[in-house]
Amino acid sequence: EVQLVESGGGLVQPGGSLILSCAASGFTFSNYWMTWVRQAPGKGLEWVANIKEDGSEINYVNSVKGRFTISRDNARNSLSLHMNSLRDEDTAVYYCARPSNGAFDIWGQGTVVTVSS
Amino acid sequence: DIVLTQSPLSLPVTPGEPASISCRSSQSLLHSNGYKYVSWYLQKPGQSPRLLIYLGSYRASGVPDRFSGSGSGTDFTLKVSRVEAEDVGIYYCMQVLQTPITFGQGTRLDIK
Numbered sequence: 395e396v397q398l399v400e401s402g403g404g405l406v407q408p409g410g411s412l413i414l415s416c417a418a419s420g421f422t423f424s425n426y427w428m429t430w431v432r433q434a435p436g437k438g439l440e441w442v443a444n445i446k447e448d449g450s451e452i453n454y455v456n457s458v459k460g461r462f463t464i465s466r467d468n469a470r471n472s473l474s475l476h477m478n479s480l481r482d483e484d485t486a487v488y489y490c491a492r493p494s495n496g497a498f499d500i501w502g503q504g505t506v507v508t509v510s511s
Numbered sequence: 512d513i514v515l516t517q518s519p520l521s522l523p524v525t526p527g528e529p530a531s532i533s534c535r536s537s538q539s540l541l542h543s544n545g546y547k548y549v550s551w552y553l554q555k556p557g558q559s560p561r562l563l564i565y566l567g568s569y570r571a572s573g574v575p576d577r578f579s580g581s582g583s584g585t586d587f588t589l590k591v592s593r594v595e596a597e598d599v600g601i602y603y604c605m606q607v608l609q610t611p612i613t614f615g616q617g618t619r620l621d622i623k
Binding site: 429431438439440441444453455456489493494495496497498499501502503504 | 546548550552554559560561562564565566569571601603605607610611612613614615616617
């Protein structure tokens with residue numbers, strides 16, 4: 395079964411750091427770009443970052459540039475999002491997703507990040 | 512950034528009746544390869560989004576044929592031919608032609 399499972403969410407104070415992980419299974423992870431999407435409470439979907447199959451190309455939404463780092467380990471079929479200098483507005487459910495044919499065809503269940511003092 | 516504007520934002524529908532959601536883009540989503548880089552998702556309450564339509568008009572695997580997508584370079588439409596109770600949720604369009612990837616604000620479909 396093709397599956398993405400996120401982990402690492404939690405409660406963190408403003409200015410703090412957190413590392414999210416996404417474990418992929420059921421497909422050849424190294425053949426796909428991967429992406430993170432977030433959803434603030436009661437709000438819509440917001441794309442956060444993506445990374446090419448071999449990690450040679452990376453893109454971020456402006457609001458997280460310089461604070462978040464996306465990375466991948468193809469040997470471990472794993473995607474990560476290192477989040478630093480967290481702000482209240484980073485509070486959201488974070489989803490990892492698999493891009494394919496110009497869309498995100500597989501989504502994880504999400505992991506909740508709460509930034510609050 | 513490419514802005515996607517959905518309408519309506521709220522859509523009450525009687526079961527068995529059709530429904531239509533519009534997604535208008537601030538720029539053409541037609542790639543030079545001829546494909547339209549717009550997709551549609553349904554997010555049911557408490558669930559992750561699910562892909563319905565990709566490349567403008569192709570139904571994703573397992574999606575009922577009552578869902579269809581169409582459109583030109585900047586105007587796209589998701590149609591549900593006969594709404595069922597299980598179709599309630601929030602529908603989003605998304606573009607991947609340019610970074611940053613952007614979503615429409617969402618359309619909430621519920622049953623009358």
